[in-house]
Amino acid sequence: MFELEVAKRHITSNRRGTAFTVLTVAVAVGVIIMSLGLTEGTKNQIIENTVEKNPHIVLGPKQNEGYIHLYRNIERLLSSYPGAIAVSPRLVVQGAARHKDKVEGIELVGLESDKEERLMQVQGNLLAGNFSELKFKKKYAILGVKLAEKLDARPGNDVYIYFRNNSAKVSVSGLIEKGTAKDSSLVYISLKTAQNLVGEGDVVSEIGVRMEDYTEAPVLARDLEPTTKYNVESWQEFNREISRFIGTQNRINVIFYLLIFLIAGFVVANTTIMIVRRKTKEIGMLMAIGATRSSIMEIFILESLLLGLPAGLLGILVGIGFAQAIASYPIDMSSAASGVTMLMLDLRPEFIIYALIFALLLNISSAVYPAYLASRLDPVEAIGNE
Amino acid sequence: MSDKNIIEIRDLTKIYKNGVDVLAVDGVNLDIKEGEFLAIVGPSGSGKSTLLNMIGLLDTPTSGTIRLKDVDVTKATPDERARFRNKELGFVFQYHHLIPEFSAMENVMIPLLIAGKNKDVARARAQELLDKVNLNDKLNNRPNQLSGGQNQRVAVARALANSPSVVIGDELTGNLDTKTSNLIYELLRELNRKLDQTFILVTHDMHMAEKTDRILRLVDGKIVCELKRQGDGFIESKVCDLGEDNGKIRRV
Numbered sequence: 280m281f282e283l284e285v286a287k288r289h290i291t292s293n294r295r296g297t298a299f300t301v302l303t304v305a306v307a308v309g310v311i312i313m314s315l316g317l318t319e320g321t322k323n324q325i326i327e328n329t330v331e332k333n334p335h336i337v338l339g340p341k342q343n344e345g346y347i348h349l350y351r352n353i354e355r356l357l358s359s360y361p362g363a364i365a366v367s368p369r370l371v372v373q374g375a376a377r378h379k380d381k382v383e384g385i386e387l388v389g390l391e392s393d394k395e396e397r398l399m400q401v402q403g404n405l406l407a408g409n410f411s412e413l414k415f416k417k418k419y420a421i422l423g424v425k426l427a428e429k430l431d432a433r434p435g436n437d438v439y440i441y442f443r444n445n446s447a448k449v450s451v452s453g454l455i456e457k458g459t460a461k462d463s464s465l466v467y468i469s470l471k472t473a474q475n476l477v478g479e480g481d482v483v484s485e486i487g488v489r490m491e492d493y494t495e496a497p498v499l500a501r502d503l504e505p506t507t508k509y510n511v512e513s514w515q516e517f518n519r520e521i522s523r524f525i526g527t528q529n530r531i532n533v534i535f536y537l538l539i540f541l542i543a544g545f546v547v548a549n550t551t552i553m554i555v556r557r558k559t560k561e562i563g564m565l566m567a568i569g570a571t572r573s574s575i576m577e578i579f580i581l582e583s584l585l586l587g588l589p590a591g592l593l594g595i596l597v598g599i600g601f602a603q604a605i606a607s608y609p610i611d612m613s614s615a616a617s618g619v620t621m622l623m624l625d626l627r628p629e630f631i632i633y634a635l636i637f638a639l640l641l642n643i644s645s646a647v648y649p650a651y652l653a654s655r656l657d658p659v660e661a662i663g664n665e
Numbered sequence: 666m667s668d669k670n671i672i673e674i675r676d677l678t679k680i681y682k683n684g685v686d687v688l689a690v691d692g693v694n695l696d697i698k699e700g701e702f703l704a705i706v707g708p709s710g711s712g713k714s715t716l717l718n719m720i721g722l723l724d725t726p727t728s729g730t731i732r733l734k735d736v737d738v739t740k741a742t743p744d745e746r747a748r749f750r751n752k753e754l755g756f757v758f759q760y761h762h763l764i765p766e767f768s769a770m771e772n773v774m775i776p777l778l779i780a781g782k783n784k785d786v787a788r789a790r791a792q793e794l795l796d797k798v799n800l801n802d803k804l805n806n807r808p809n810q811l812s813g814g815q816n817q818r819v820a821v822a823r824a825l826a827n828s829p830s831v832v833i834g835d836e837l838t839g840n841l842d843t844k845t846s847n848l849i850y851e852l853l854r855e856l857n858r859k860l861d862q863t864f865i866l867v868t869h870d871m872h873m874a875e876k877t878d879r880i881l882r883l884v885d886g887k888i889v890c891e892l893k894r895q896g897d898g899f900i901e902s903k904v905c906d907l908g909e910d911n912g913k914i915r916r917v
């Protein structure tokens with residue numbers, strides 16, 4: 280392996296070229312690590328901010344059925360999954376509410392407050408009232424804060440709720456503010472009261488599930504659908520926008536990484552071409568003493584490859600450093616409605632592997648052309664004899 | 666010197682085609698015997714380097730054949746030519762072209778490592794050769810820590826590394842002063858005698874050429890005169906056009 284010997288010696292003797300290549304690749308790797316970490320961090324934050332405000336899985340009626348009839352069995356089945364930490368059956372219908380002369384369309388949600396509390400931590404969003412009271416007080420209702428405003432209803436007021444031809448009188452026991460559009464339509468009542476109003480017997484319209492780890496939800500959803508025949512959706516499906524946003528983000532990043540690859544590749548290739556130029560006579564002489572074309576090529580590819588690992592490692596350090604510096608700066612992104620107030624850094628271990636692979640690929644591919652040029656030199660011309 | 670031909674050149678022609686055709690070597694026929702010490706002289710542009718580069722398998726002829734140890738090397742593939750250059754040929758050029766980052770020893774080891782020898786064998790052989798060129802005290806010096814003559818001696822040692830059939834030298838003392846040139850030629854002469862090493866040397870300098878056993882004069886790509894050593898002088902071939910060198914050569 281004289282090729283390796285020569286390559287090593289080139290590296291150690293050409294400090295400036297080596298430093299230049301290593302720094303270029305390190306900066307490229309650093310930018311990528313930083314971008315990967317920040318993208319992942321932001322993505323996770325957005326997911327948490329939105330996903331954690333919704334059930335991770337929602338199970339709906341079978342096809343052609345309006346309601347889930349034997350929901351207790353399914354509830355038990357869902358609760359038996361090791362990853363499921365909360366299961367809450369709900370009866371959700373569209374109806375109306377009237378207070379004095381004001382009428383508003385509502386989304387009426389009948390629920391069992393203890394289960395729903397475990398699923399959604401509702402109590403934390405209450406401006407007034409006690410969520411657990413819904414379990415015992417059949418005539419209590421909790422209204423979205425904006426809805427209450429529109430109806431001009433205050434806690435303690437009686438409100439009429441309507442579904443088709445049925446109606447019920449409930450008493451406003453609390454107000455909820457979720458910070459979403461639901462605040463102007465939501466009415467929480469007990470499941471029993473809702474079932475009486477709907478008049479379809481002991482049914483629900485959906486069952487919400489919360490997982491220990493929300494990333495498991497899509498898998499479980501795919502599992503459940505064929506076995507139960509119920510319509511099962513995970514947050515991924517009903518939060519299409521997030522998925523789409525993340526997908527777009529990933530595609531943009533890939534383009535971004537390709538551009539970095541190209542730019543850094545050109546710089547490294549250029550440095551290598553300069554080295555080849557400077558070593559032309561030496562290459563000619565190596566050919567004269569019997570080095571084959573492939574050996575010459577090997578020398579220059581090895582040379583670049585040997586720099587890949589240190590460059591990659593340095594780049595990882597640089598990237599982590601920069602990312603942490605950026606992430607420590609609070610930024611105002613509240614207008615983005617994503618709830619992200621700070622850039623979060625989430626460096627997964629595989630990013631390190633990606634970065635190293637990136638550095639090695641970058642170094643190999645940018646050395647191929649210069650190495651090929653070197654291997655095709657004509658020995659007589661290369662040696663010259665001026 | 667044996668009677669065996671190590672190189673047989675037949676009708677060797679090289680035409681450079683860069684817009685205009687340049688006939689650099691014109692139908693040369695030449696046999697070189699094992700252990701011969703041969704000089705090629707001639708005016709600038711007469712085709713000496715071109716001929717030498719073709720013999721050294723660095724350049725390909727336009728037509729004609731070169732047989733090296735009975736193998737027609739004109740038909741060899743690039744990799745085969747590389748192997749021949751490594752095993753059967755040694756090169757010394759006007760500049761030493763040593764690898765600046767390598768010590769004298771390491772430079773001499775490279776042809777051995779290319780040949781697939783392991784490092785220990787290569788190191789021992791390099792040491793032996795550097796000893797032969799009287800550089801055993803400079804084994805670990807890099808080219809920039811050696812004089813021009815010393816570097817050229819390292820280059821000679823490198824050329825000898827794989828015990829090649831032929832060592833070719835193109836103006837190998839062109840860059841050195843007369844005294845150093847003489848020392849190098851004496852060294853080559855000694856190696857030629859001791860190792861029966863074949864040398865083909867191109868030179869401008871008749872004084873250097875006269876240290877060899879046979880002098881070929883090339884003009885316009887053709888051998889126009891052949892001089893053979895006899896004792897202290899040379900005898901000319903029947904047809905001989907010595908041009909400006911006429912009179913400079915000691916005759917028998």
Ligand SMILES: Nc1ncnc2c1ncn2[C@@H]1O[C@H](COP(=O)(O)OP(=O)(O)OP(=O)(O)O)[C@@H](O)[C@H]1O
Pocket residue numbers: 681682683687688689707708709710711712713714715716
């Ligand atoms: N690569 C080339 N392309 C075109 N012509 C060339 C090339 N190399 C050499 N020649 C021409 O071929 C002829 C022989 O050149 P060569 O270098 O062999 O001469 P030389 O005898 O070695 O000269 P010198 O003593 O100056 O080194 C010259 O006319 C030269 O211009």
Ligand SMILES: [Mg+2]
Pocket residue numbers: 664713714715835
């Ligand atoms: Mg020449």
